[in-house]
Amino acid sequence: MLRMASSFPEEVLEHVFSFIYDDKDRNAISMVCKSWYEIERWCRRRIFVGNCYAVSPPMVIRRFPEVRSVELKGKPHFADFNLVPEGWGGYVYPWIAAMATAYPWLEEIRLKRMVVTDEALELIAKSFKNFKVLVLSSCEGFSTDGLAAIAANCRNLKELDLRESEVDDLSGHWLSHFPDSYTSLVSLNISCLGSEVSFSALERLVGRCPNLRTLRLNRAVPLDRLANILCRAPQLVELGTGTYSAELQPDVFSSLAGAFSGCKELRSLSGFWDAVPGYLPAIYPICPSLTSLNLSYATIQSTDLTKLVSQCQSLQRLWVLDYIEDIGLEALAAFCKDLRELRVFPSEPFAQEPNVSLTEQGLVSVSEGCPKLHSVLYFCRQMTNDALATIARNRPNMTRFRLCIIEPRAPDYITLQPLDDGFGAIVEHCKDLQRLSMAGLLTDRVFEHIGNHAKKLEMLSVAFAGDSDLGLHHVLSGCENLRKLEIRDCPFGDKALLVNAAKLETMRSLWMSSCSVSFGACKLLGQKIPRLNVEVMDERGPPGSRPESCPVEKLYIYRTVAGPRFDMPGFVWTMDEDSALRLS
Amino acid sequence: MMELQLGLALPTDTIKGLDLNSYVFDPNKDAARSSRQLIIMNQGMVHPWLSTGTNSAAAAAEDDDFISNHQKRSFYDAFEEIYDMPRTLPLLLWSKQPNEEEDDERNKDHEKSFPSASNKVDGAGDGIVGWPPIKFQRRKISHRSRKSRMENDRRVDNGCADCHGRPSNSMYVKVKMEGVAIGRKIDLSLYNSFQALKHTLLGMFGICQENSSSHKLTFQDSEGDWLLADDVPWRSFIWSVQRLKLIRSSR
Numbered sequence: 072m073l074r075m076a077s078s079f080p081e082e083v084l085e086h087v088f089s090f091i092y093d094d095k096d097r098n099a100i101s102m103v104c105k106s107w108y109e110i111e112r113w114c115r116r117r118i119f120v121g122n123c124y125a126v127s128p129p130m131v132i133r134r135f136p137e138v139r140s141v142e143l144k145g146k147p148h149f150a151d152f153n154l155v156p157e158g159w160g161g162y163v164y165p166w167i168a169a170m171a172t173a174y175p176w177l178e179e180i181r182l183k184r185m186v187v188t189d190e191a192l193e194l195i196a197k198s199f200k201n202f203k204v205l206v207l208s209s210c211e212g213f214s215t216d217g218l219a220a221i222a223a224n225c226r227n228l229k230e231l232d233l234r235e236s237e238v239d240d241l242s243g244h245w246l247s248h249f250p251d252s253y254t255s256l257v258s259l260n261i262s263c264l265g266s267e268v269s270f271s272a273l274e275r276l277v278g279r280c281p282n283l284r285t286l287r288l289n290r291a292v293p294l295d296r297l298a299n300i301l302c303r304a305p306q307l308v309e310l311g312t313g314t315y316s317a318e319l320q321p322d323v324f325s326s327l328a329g330a331f332s333g334c335k336e337l338r339s340l341s342g343f344w345d346a347v348p349g350y351l352p353a354i355y356p357i358c359p360s361l362t363s364l365n366l367s368y369a370t371i372q373s374t375d376l377t378k379l380v381s382q383c384q385s386l387q388r389l390w391v392l393d394y395i396e397d398i399g400l401e402a403l404a405a406f407c408k409d410l411r412e413l414r415v416f417p418s419e420p421f422a423q424e425p426n427v428s429l430t431e432q433g434l435v436s437v438s439e440g441c442p443k444l445h446s447v448l449y450f451c452r453q454m455t456n457d458a459l460a461t462i463a464r465n466r467p468n469m470t471r472f473r474l475c476i477i478e479p480r481a482p483d484y485i486t487l488q489p490l491d492d493g494f495g496a497i498v499e500h501c502k503d504l505q506r507l508s509m510a511g512l513l514t515d516r517v518f519e520h521i522g523n524h525a526k527k528l529e530m531l532s533v534a535f536a537g538d539s540d541l542g543l544h545h546v547l548s549g550c551e552n553l554r555k556l557e558i559r560d561c562p563f564g565d566k567a568l569l570v571n572a573a574k575l576e577t578m579r580s581l582w583m584s585s586c587s588v589s590f591g592a593c594k595l596l597g598q599k600i601p602r603l604n605v606e607v608m609d610e611r612g613p614p615g616s617r618p619e620s621c622p623v624e625k626l627y628i629y630r631t632v633a634g635p636r637f638d639m640p641g642f643v644w645t646m647d648e649d650s651a652l653r654l655s
Numbered sequence: 656m657m658e659l660q661l662g663l664a665l666p667t668d669t670i671k672g673l674d675l676n677s678y679v680f681d682p683n684k685d686a687a688r689s690s691r692q693l694i695i696m697n698q699g700m701v702h703p704w705l706s707t708g709t710n711s712a713a714a715a716a717e718d719d720d721f722i723s724n725h726q727k728r729s730f731y732d733a734f735e736e737i738y739d740m741p742r743t744l745p746l747l748l749w750s751k752q753p754n755e756e757e758d759d760e761r762n763k764d765h766e767k768s769f770p771s772a773s774n775k776v777d778g779a780g781d782g783i784v785g786w787p788p789i790k791f792q793r794r795k796i797s798h799r800s801r802k803s804r805m806e807n808d809r810r811v812d813n814g815c816a817d818c819h820g821r822p823s824n825s826m827y828v829k830v831k832m833e834g835v836a837i838g839r840k841i842d843l844s845l846y847n848s849f850q851a852l853k854h855t856l857l858g859m860f861g862i863c864q865e866n867s868s869s870h871k872l873t874f875q876d877s878e879g880d881w882l883l884a885d886d887v888p889w890r891s892f893i894w895s896v897q898r899l900k901l902i903r904s905s906r
Contacts, residue, residue, distance in 0.1 A: 149785065151788070152786070152790070153784060153785045153894060154784065157887075157891065209790075211890075235792060237791070237889075237890055239847070263792070266847070367793070416793055417789065420787045420789055479783070532788075534786075534788070
């Protein structure tokens with residue numbers, strides 16, 4: 072093997088490696104021998120860091136000196152639901168600062184759940200001459216001033232995508248900072264912004280960028296301006312409308328319908344805030360070619376929704392509010408045979424009583440009618456074991472299954488039994504299941520099923536479930552491919568964690584909040600397993616001020632080669648050898 | 656017969672960039688001693704916990720006693736003896752007496768046994784933090800649509816003149832100023848920052864901008880507590896605000 076490896080000149084190997092893009096494959100290559108490791112590290116162009124604290128910027132830069140594209144993720148997933156207090160961390164500035172000197176030819180930065188400041192954006196704008204792609208997904212901490220810096224300085228920018236970020240929206244003026252000479256825009260997503268951008272600046276920008284294929288507008292763009300924008304970009308493939316509401320006027324309608332008809336390449340639609348049913352027919356001409364439709368902000372009712380989806384025979388992805396009801400989902404099942412992904416969001420998540428007729432039956436219908444359905448996110452108010460078992464048998468190709476029943480610990484509403492067997496059927500039949508979120512009344516038995524069957528499971532979300540540590544033990548000891556585990560409000564304590572301590576180093580992270588893990592156990596884990604950061608979050612004050620047996624509020628454990636971090640706020644403590652001394 | 660139950664072997668191929676081979680295991684460790692302490696964790700079989708504490712096995716069966724001070728001593732004692740155990744083995748030797756323990760667990764009232772967020776549902780309908788698990792942007796929309804239905808009814812009655820044809824997804828909350836008898840209402844959906852909000856509020860009550868520091872903005876959150884608006888980020892504020900009050904700064 073050694074002889075074979077050294078008989079190829081470096082250039083040949085490098086050329087061969089240039090066809091390998093996947094991180095896992097690249098990692099495998101780098102472990103063949105020292106010379107392959109060396110060659111590979113010099114030609115790796117794309118880095119993905121799933122937890123920004125798992126490794127430090129200098130370590131990445133030292134190993135991979137010629138990177139062009141970086142993707143980083145920061146806060147734990149439960150930060151989306153307000154479970155991670157402000158100030159927790161996930162700051163991108165240290166990364167940008169390090170890369171500004173190390174990677175002057177950096178082209179792409181993709182961030183998720185990170186804190187991005189205007190300083191960081193300004194540094195990006197002035198450090199990377201060939202900067203092309205900025206994607207800020209669920210990020211926060213920056214304002215439209217930072218965006219202005221990007222617009223003004225990044226001459227080669229192709230993609231600016233702010234999806235679901237929280238931006239301090241000082242004004243819409245930033246968009247006008249794109250110089251008149253700037254024509255390279257391919258993708259712009261400003262749907263999360265609140266304030267109005269100058270419509271004329273927007274129209275001019277759209278008009279002078281011939282390669283523009285994705286445009287997601289914000290709510291402040293009124294419906295009567297949409298036609299003008301579309302006419303300037305008939306090559307658009309993905310469009311997010313602004314507010315989809317206006318007084319019904321025939322001329323507005325006909326120019327809108329005409330503009331949509333002119334967009335022959337349009338495959339994906341989103342936006343539709345405040346959608347008014349009278350304007351929906353404007354998109355009917357393009358419905359048959361749509362592959363992706365996001366109506367999750369459209370408060371239209373089931374009749375109009377049913378009429379709409381019935382025309383989308385090519386639909387692969389649908390995001391919609393539960394206004395669609397079971398009846399709309401039956402139509403979906405009947406007409407949209409190419410459906411791969413369905414997400415149904417709750418229109419009234421806090422109401423006690425159901426406001427729509429959406430039940431387990433809707434999901435069963437879609438599972439029957441759509442043979443390619445493999446990704447589901449479904450919010451509902453009732454479920455049965457039978458329905459789950461039917462879905463499982465219908466769709467053994469399911470890879471992502473996330474169910475949320477609005478009421479925590481809701482049992483099978485017909486038999487009043489826990490939903491253990493239903494979810495058991497899911498993991499048993501769906502052998503390729505990668506992601507699972509469970510709901511309803513669940514005992515340790517469901518975890519036994521998961522541990523026994525969910526061998527490909529990579530991410531599991533659990534809330535208000537289980538009886539004892541045995542539940543957690545089943546998952547940690549059985550799920551061989553588990554990478555991310557997030558748990559809230561479950562009666563899991565120290566035992567399962569400590570027995571399976573070694574497992575934690577094979578995972579990206581574990582989140583546990585409102586469980587029963589004691590401070591003593593956290594200290595033990597932190598001391599004994601050096602390559603884990605065991606972070607305790609407690610807003611009641613230092614955990615050392617309470618007995619060791621006292622459960623911690625929140626616990627976030629992640630593997631890392633960078634050691635404990637030092638940018639934590641006052642309510643986060645890292646358990647390690649030093650802290651044991653400091654806190655005792 | 657002592658079988659070794661590995662928690663999990665550490666696979667070397669799934670970890671990016673981690674050097675798994677740097678752990679140092681002392682091979683001179685007394686093998687007999689460590690194997691005596693290795694415990695089976697095997698699908699409900701009952702095995703006593705062999706630690707130095709003589710009554711630890713019995714104590715371990717009771718979940719409540721487990722984390723008591725008494726147990727803590729023998730727990731740490733046990734750990735010290737197995738300090739040099741290879742990393743593939745568990746840190747804790749857990750004796751599981753399944754029948755006893757499971758019954759205890761099942762009978763336990765979950766809500767009493769751990770400090771979870773309460774299940775109480777207040778008037779706002781969202782008593783549990785972060786539940787249901789929807790993102791901030793979607794929460795706001797539904798909040799808006801509920802209030803906007805109320806507002807729509809009101810608007811139909813009053814013939815709202817200053818709507819400018821805006822779509823009705825408003826988020827009206829009551830505002831009071833300290834010392835002023837009549838309260839007002841403001842649509843929070845129109846704002847993205849405290850600065851702009853405070854500006855408008857002061858204007859509503861006739862406070863000119865030079866005197867803007869004369870009052871502080873406070874709000875009542877979904878749990879009924881009154882908080883200073885500037886102490887929390889905008890996102891948390893919008894998430895939980897029920898009503899507003901302007902109070903004098905000199906307090």
